[in-house]
Amino acid sequence: MTDVPIQMQQGTANERFRxxxxxxxxxSRGGLAIAILAxxxxxxxxxxxxxxAGNFVNVLTSMxxxxxxxxxxxxxxxxxxxxxxxxxxxxxxxxILSLALQPVIGPVPAFAAAIALAGFCGLMSGLLIGxxxxxxxxxxxxxxxxxxxxxxxxxxxxxxxxxxxxxxxLVKSRLFGIPAIVLIFMAVxxxxxxxxxxxxxxxxxxATGGNYAAAEASAVPVRAVKAGAFVxxxxxxxxxxxxxxxxxxxxxxxxxxxxxxxxxxxxVVGGVxxxxxxxxxxxxxxxxxxxxxLTNVMVLQGVRTPVQGFALGLLIAIAVALDVxxxxxxxxxx
Amino acid sequence: xxAVATALRMRGISKTxxxxxxxxxxxxxxxxxxxxxxxxxNGAGKSTLMKVLSGTYLPTTGTTDxxxxxxxMRKPADAQRLGIRMVHQELNLVPDLTVAENVYLGRMxxxxxxxxxxxxxxxxxxxLDELGAAIDPKARLGDLSISQQQLVEIAKxxxxxxxxxxxxxxxxxxxEHETAALFRILRKMKQEGIAIVYISHRLKEVLEIxxxxxxxxxxxxxxxxxxxxxxxxxxxxxxVGREVTNVFPKTPxxxxxxxxxxxxxxxxxxxxxxxxxxxxxxxxxxxGLVGAGRTELARAVFGMARVTEGRVEIGxxxxxxxxxxxxxxxxxxxxxxxxxxxxxVPSLSVRENISLPVLRKLSRFGRVSxxxxxKLAESYTKxxxxxxxxxxxxxxxxxxxxxxxxxISKWLSTNPSVLILDEPTRGVDVGAKxxxxxxIGELVAGGMAVVMISSELSEVLGVxxxxxxxxxxxxxxxxxxxxxxxxxxxxxxxxxxxx
Numbered sequence: 001m002t003d004v005p006i007q008m009q010q011g012t013a014n015e016r017f018r019x020x021x022x023x024x025x026x027x028s029r030g031g032l033a034i035a036i037l038a039x040x041x042x043x044x045x046x047x048x049x050x051x052x053a054g055n056f057v058n059v060l061t062s063m064x065x066x067x068x069x070x071x072x073x074x075x076x077x078x079x080x081x082x083x084x085x086x087x088x089x090x091x092x093x094x095x096i097l098s099l100a101l102q103p104v105i106g107p108v109p110a111f112a113a114a115i116a117l118a119g120f121c122g123l124m125s126g127l128l129i130g131x132x133x134x135x136x137x138x139x140x141x142x143x144x145x146x147x148x149x150x151x152x153x154x155x156x157x158x159x160x161x162x163x164x165x166x167x168x169x170l171v172k173s174r175l176f177g178i179p180a181i182v183l184i185f186m187a188v189x190x191x192x193x194x195x196x197x198x199x200x201x202x203x204x205x206x207a208t209g210g211n212y213a214a215a216e217a218s219a220v221p222v223r224a225v226k227a228g229a230f231v232x233x234x235x236x237x238x239x240x241x242x243x244x245x246x247x248x249x250x251x252x253x254x255x256x257x258x259x260x261x262x263x264x265x266x267x268v269v270g271g272v273x274x275x276x277x278x279x280x281x282x283x284x285x286x287x288x289x290x291x292x293x294l295t296n297v298m299v300l301q302g303v304r305t306p307v308q309g310f311a312l313g314l315l316i317a318i319a320v321a322l323d324v325x326x327x328x329x330x331x332x333x334x
Numbered sequence: 335x336x337a338v339a340t341a342l343r344m345r346g347i348s349k350t351x352x353x354x355x356x357x358x359x360x361x362x363x364x365x366x367x368x369x370x371x372x373x374x375x376n377g378a379g380k381s382t383l384m385k386v387l388s389g390t391y392l393p394t395t396g397t398t399d400x401x402x403x404x405x406x407m408r409k410p411a412d413a414q415r416l417g418i419r420m421v422h423q424e425l426n427l428v429p430d431l432t433v434a435e436n437v438y439l440g441r442m443x444x445x446x447x448x449x450x451x452x453x454x455x456x457x458x459x460x461x462l463d464e465l466g467a468a469i470d471p472k473a474r475l476g477d478l479s480i481s482q483q484q485l486v487e488i489a490k491x492x493x494x495x496x497x498x499x500x501x502x503x504x505x506x507x508x509x510e511h512e513t514a515a516l517f518r519i520l521r522k523m524k525q526e527g528i529a530i531v532y533i534s535h536r537l538k539e540v541l542e543i544x545x546x547x548x549x550x551x552x553x554x555x556x557x558x559x560x561x562x563x564x565x566x567x568x569x570x571x572x573x574v575g576r577e578v579t580n581v582f583p584k585t586p587x588x589x590x591x592x593x594x595x596x597x598x599x600x601x602x603x604x605x606x607x608x609x610x611x612x613x614x615x616x617x618x619x620x621x622g623l624v625g626a627g628r629t630e631l632a633r634a635v636f637g638m639a640r641v642t643e644g645r646v647e648i649g650x651x652x653x654x655x656x657x658x659x660x661x662x663x664x665x666x667x668x669x670x671x672x673x674x675x676x677x678x679v680p681s682l683s684v685r686e687n688i689s690l691p692v693l694r695k696l697s698r699f700g701r702v703s704x705x706x707x708x709k710l711a712e713s714y715t716k717x718x719x720x721x722x723x724x725x726x727x728x729x730x731x732x733x734x735x736x737x738x739x740x741x742i743s744k745w746l747s748t749n750p751s752v753l754i755l756d757e758p759t760r761g762v763d764v765g766a767k768x769x770x771x772x773x774i775g776e777l778v779a780g781g782m783a784v785v786m787i788s789s790e791l792s793e794v795l796g797v798x799x800x801x802x803x804x805x806x807x808x809x810x811x812x813x814x815x816x817x818x819x820x821x822x823x824x825x826x827x828x829x830x831x832x833x
Binding site for chain 2: 194195198207209220221277
């Protein structure tokens, strides 16, 4: 009968947080660590290249750019903002401006301006979502399309090249063998983690995603908090794009394509709830590490690209199903 | 169906969850054509027992017979096929569908493979009519009041032609007037031979409607008795295992100067020209039928809804309250009616819930001081004996009464001069109720002004110093405690003088 599933849906809002047998807790906390370990072990056995410092530095470097976006995207999911689909546009904005403005205002102001403008795009999305009440998917898709259009028009739809090789050298430089770009990612992750878990803004973000009405009734400025998550993602994507531009020393308008889904995949695989109210930056980054390692192993093993896509798609489906299952699990004595 | 046959016999039902024995060896026998009430404190096992009956849980041990045949129900659909229908405390309806579509959800009448809407509307109208509910079957469900939605839920269960109907706290959102209407419906179902299982905290209602009463305590069945031979006091004694002398103790307190004054307030729709004042150390009751505008008024005073006329004064000064944040600054706190929707953030701990409105004050340079945060939560957990006494526990894991105490704690942390409580004891068990009353008593003794919205007359009569009765958005003049009586309040609430 159709009314059975409907009854279940109606009761699901709070139930993720109602139960939690010890085994379930362990799985939800440690499941990802176990999965990462499994990939590490399999990778080491399967490929002689996998467990080498060189390979790990490669993985970390390719992780860093999307990782910065993941930090922002975590805020969006936790606040109950579903997803920010304007990321490709804000990354392009960061990459193109950081290069195109170099001859005009110098590399450092260009870098800052690129990030600021990406943050402004985030603010536009945020205002539409938080204050006007437009669905985040629609709002970010709309803002992203407009911004990308403007950026394309501004550079005439062509590739922009870097003019200052020093900046590329700086981004590619290493400290104790770790690329600067990875260090920047780590710094962003640490700041993001403390902002979400220790600051009042972070607590507001979790509360707003957990129960919007209750947070509003508790004098939390819910609209601003919701908008803020998109500003944070805009700034992160802008930084990510600027670093990408400086690394490549060239940028096309479509340079950011695909990053939104990589970021969402990582956050969701990390166990951050798609419904909001639950999640942390370390969880999202664990999700990212897992996805990146898995991809790396598949690449080293010569798995064809479509199969890789299939595997990642399957992974998202499993993660989302687990999220829903955790929510559904009523039980315990009532 | 014969008049005196056993509809349901559950024998030796036990249900164990990891670490918890929720039910232990419970027996329950319900006859066709009788109303069987199940009472017990929160956590006594009522909900678990009903989930076994509705096929949500498989019991660890024990057997269930329906109309003399042993059955094994693995999922809700099994129970529904056997003619068992649940009417849940939280309504399971789809707000965007019409009343008729909700009544026939999943069982739409068909014609040539398509939904036969005309027949559906006709049938739904007939059912609603039969139940004496004046509801348009074509109305959008979400546009109905909560009490009307409750009737639709009952109509939905009834339309399925059940043998057994289980009602879980069906009157918790109904006024006394509407409760009487519900009881008429139940009596009609009873005459048709339907077995009714009735779960409620409201013992007076249980005595009124039930033929038999089963008392549960701590997962065990204490007793089953005919309702004729039992009193409310006796039921409470059996439920808690001790004698509760005064259900509503009233602590005397000194009444001071007016704190909150509402003058001519209206939102142009739900309430109009409402004026009253609350003094320090006073509990002002705000009662009336459901839909009279009490909650809308409280939400407006707290800045969660707009007003179109009138003003609010705090300590003699007019204040503009256009958001909950502004209300908190003005010293107003509001414990909402719907704990799950507006009260708690389920994913956060008790500590994180309590400090939510004052988080900024507990922070330096944006960082929340964990020690201040912990201290705040620990003091309330102790003062209000929140169980379990662990502020780090997720609030959703607490019982309703303890969640309510945490929500009250949250508001007290803002240090308000006026506390508005909207149905603070709805759906909480007897013990927690007495404790919430004790807490309110202590607050007014400390000089706070309290507005308590309640539909339960005995609570209003027992606790309040003065009572304002609302009817159709208008407020009566306050009735002083000395002049309070059930008849007086009902007369003001319904606009009909009691005979």
